[in-house]
Amino acid sequence: MSTNVTPPSAVGSNVGSNVAGSVASRVRPLVIRTRSELAAARAGLDQGEVAVVMTMGALHEGHAALIRQARERARHVVVTIFLNPLQFGPGEDLSRYPRTVDADIAICAREGVDVVFTPTPDVVYPDGDPGVRVSAGPLGAVLEGQLRPGHFDGVLTVVGKMLHLTRPDAAYFGQKDAQQLLLIKRMVRDLDFPVDVVAVPTVREHDGLALSSRNIYLTASDREAALALSAALRAGADRATEGPSAVRRAAREVLVHEPLALVDYLVLVHPSTLEDVPEWYRGEALLAVAARVGTTRLIDNVPVRLGPDGGPLDAFSAPVRR
Ligand code: AMP
Numbered sequence: 001m002s003t004n005v006t007p008p009s010a011v012g013s014n015v016g017s018n019v020a021g022s023v024a025s026r027v028r029p030l031v032i033r034t035r036s037e038l039a040a041a042r043a044g045l046d047q048g049e050v051a052v053v054m055t056m057g058a059l060h061e062g063h064a065a066l067i068r069q070a071r072e073r074a075r076h077v078v079v080t081i082f083l084n085p086l087q088f089g090p091g092e093d094l095s096r097y098p099r100t101v102d103a104d105i106a107i108c109a110r111e112g113v114d115v116v117f118t119p120t121p122d123v124v125y126p127d128g129d130p131g132v133r134v135s136a137g138p139l140g141a142v143l144e145g146q147l148r149p150g151h152f153d154g155v156l157t158v159v160g161k162m163l164h165l166t167r168p169d170a171a172y173f174g175q176k177d178a179q180q181l182l183l184i185k186r187m188v189r190d191l192d193f194p195v196d197v198v199a200v201p202t203v204r205e206h207d208g209l210a211l212s213s214r215n216i217y218l219t220a221s222d223r224e225a226a227l228a229l230s231a232a233l234r235a236g237a238d239r240a241t242e243g244p245s246a247v248r249r250a251a252r253e254v255l256v257h258e259p260l261a262l263v264d265y266l267v268l269v270h271p272s273t274l275e276d277v278p279e280w281y282r283g284e285a286l287l288a289v290a291a292r293v294g295t296t297r298l299i300d301n302v303p304v305r306l307g308p309d310g311g312p313l314d315a316f317s318a319p320v321r322r
Contacts, residue, residue, distance in 0.1 A: 133157040136187075152183050
């Protein structure tokens with residue numbers, strides 16, 4: 001890899017500088033891999049707010065949207081790129097997950113990121129697999145968690161560690177991974193992490209396909225079939241004035257016409273409890289789908305409001321509640 005690694009001694013002069021943009025943009029981002037480099041870099045970001053965007057790499061416009069929102073609020077943006085082995089189960093796609101570090105750093109440079117922290121597993125887990133992990137609890141055992149046992153414990157453990165290591169004022173996560181976002185909000189609240197968790201709406205291709213690093217696995221025919229997910233969500237959300245069963249029926253109807261999409265689940269659930277909403281329910285709900293298309297597993301969702309003023313939402317307004 002031809003990644004440009006700047007020694008920690010250069011940190012103070014690179015980041016948080018008031019020098020005209022030319023100098024700052026030439027040296028951005030600072031790319032670091034070790035804990036000591038990160039500690040030195042973080043110490044240099046001592047003026048103004050710090051926001052973090054955590055990723056597994058293979059960055060796309062969805063990640064860029066998170067970075068841009070983070071930039072709007074915070075003076076400094078730290079991006080972490082770490083393919084976290086702890087959140088992959090046996091037989092999942094850890095070994096073939098796309099690795100595009102140089103292109104990722106170019107995107108971070110374009111978006112004005114200050115620091116890119118891209119550690120290897122031995123840096124994040126110096127003693128090997130951690131014996132102590134964050135437990136996602138019951139909300140981590142349904143939907144994605146039911147199909148991927150231990151997945152959210154692995155996610156929350158690494159997110160918790162990255163929050164400790166980067167000490168941000170705000171952390172930005174995509175609505176695309178709705179259950180992950182909910183669990184991170186719950187962890188931050190339940191375990192008193194001093195950070196604001198900010199949700200960013202899902203970025204889609206012009207035809208509706210939600211951007212994902214995994215989309216590169218899709219063949220042309222897979223990609224065509226994958227459109228059924230977002231089409232189903234749209235069809236469901238369009239019936240939101242009529243109530244839960246109309247939403248579920250409309251979404252299911254689209255998916256049954258796409259035999260190449262093997263549906264793991266299609267649910268309309270309460271955004272805080274992830275329990276199916278009953279027929280009388282009106283208010284905010286999450287319409288979520290997971291399906292396998294070819295060799296690729298895809299997830300997508302849309303926040304909706306059920307009721308007379310029903311329809312798709314960009315984001316939920318309701319705070320996370322217990
Ligand atoms: P990942 O690299 O897939 O772990 O994603 C890193 C962050 O980017 C997570 O907070 C994701 O929810 C978010 N993200 C991924 N895809 C999208 C998308 N299409 N739109 C918005 N955010 C996304």
